[in-house]
Amino acid sequence: MSATNTKKRFAFTFVELMIVLTIVGIAVALIAPSMSASAPDQLAAASRSLAADLEYARSLAISNNTSYQVTFDTTNNVYYLVHSGANAALDILPDPPTGSSATVSADGKRWTFDLTNLPFVRMAIALHSVRSTAGAGAEVADLEFGPLGETTRTDATAIWLSAGGGTNRRYQSTQINPVTGLPRIQELQARSPLTSLSDAEAFGSHDTVYYDSNYQNNVESTTPLPTQDGTDSVQEDTAP
Numbered sequence: 001m002s003a004t005n006t007k008k009r010f011a012f013t014f015v016e017l018m019i020v021l022t023i024v025g026i027a028v029a030l031i032a033p034s035m036s037a038s039a040p041d042q043l044a045a046a047s048r049s050l051a052a053d054l055e056y057a058r059s060l061a062i063s064n065n066t067s068y069q070v071t072f073d074t075t076n077n078v079y080y081l082v083h084s085g086a087n088a089a090l091d092i093l094p095d096p097p098t099g100s101s102a103t104v105s106a107d108g109k110r111w112t113f114d115l116t117n118l119p120f121v122r123m124a125i126a127l128h129s130v131r132s133t134a135g136a137g138a139e140v141a142d143l144e145f146g147p148l149g150e151t152t153r154t155d156a157t158a159i160w161l162s163a164g165g166g167t168n169r170r171y172q173s174t175q176i177n178p179v180t181g182l183p184r185i186q187e188l189q190a191r192s193p194l195t196s197l198s199d200a201e202a203f204g205s206h207d208t209v210y211y212d213s214n215y216q217n218n219v220e221s222t223t224p225l226p227t228q229d230g231t232d233s234v235q236e237d238t239a240p
Contacts (some may be wrong), residue, residue, distance in 0.1 A: 015063045022059045022097070039164030040188050042123035046161050047172050049101065049118055051183035054143070054174070056097065057081050058181040061145040064090055067152075069144040072130045072159065079127065081111040084144055115161070128160040128171060129193060137193065149181035160193050
């Protein structure tokens with residue numbers, strides 16, 4: 001075999017490399033969370049898993065030059081991934097990457113992500129709400145990624161998770177940029193989005209980043225992080 005053929009055999013295309021990096025990122029997101037059982041740590045772990053799942057859906061849309069839709073079911077605490085493009089040949093989804101919490105439907109056309117069965121998460125996590133960041137923050141039920149990684153919604157989408165109880169309950173949103181489709185995890189807060197819609201921070205005006213497209217744990221804010229016992233500088237939610 002010639003040297004030229006050998007090089008061709010072992011070369012990776014950009015799409016293949018992107019898929020590999022996404023799979024590695026999902027694995028890191030699942031095994032890296034702290035072993036602490038506190039609400040802030042467990043919520044951060046669940047948010048990382050959610051962000052990794054959304055990043056993978058985006059990568060599928062780009063690599064296959066089509067659209068994929070994630071539908072959120074807050075009642076049953078799950079979200080689903082399906083192919084939503086015109087090419088029916090892509091309706092059968094690939095096998096979930098190693099480490100993914102997704103289960104595949106019998107016909108292979110839908111993945112289900114159940115927040116009650118997340119690996120490495122030892123506290124009940126709730127899919128609190130999914131909202132557009134426009135105006136008053138209307139609730140939405142889905143998120144669709146296009147061939148360029150963009151979302152079909154022109155405004156950012158915020159997926160809110162919650163964990164803990166009483167005064168220790170915490171909320172965290174993962175925002176999806178409508179242009180790039182990239183997920184960005186916002187800082188933890190003690191007020192639910194329903195009681196803080198009038199505040200800019202309801203949709204993450206802070207710059208704290210717990211996840212980015214490189215699957216790194218970056219902190220870009222001087223805002224104090226919550227302590228493991230659930231006490232922090234964030235105002236408590238006094239709403240029932």
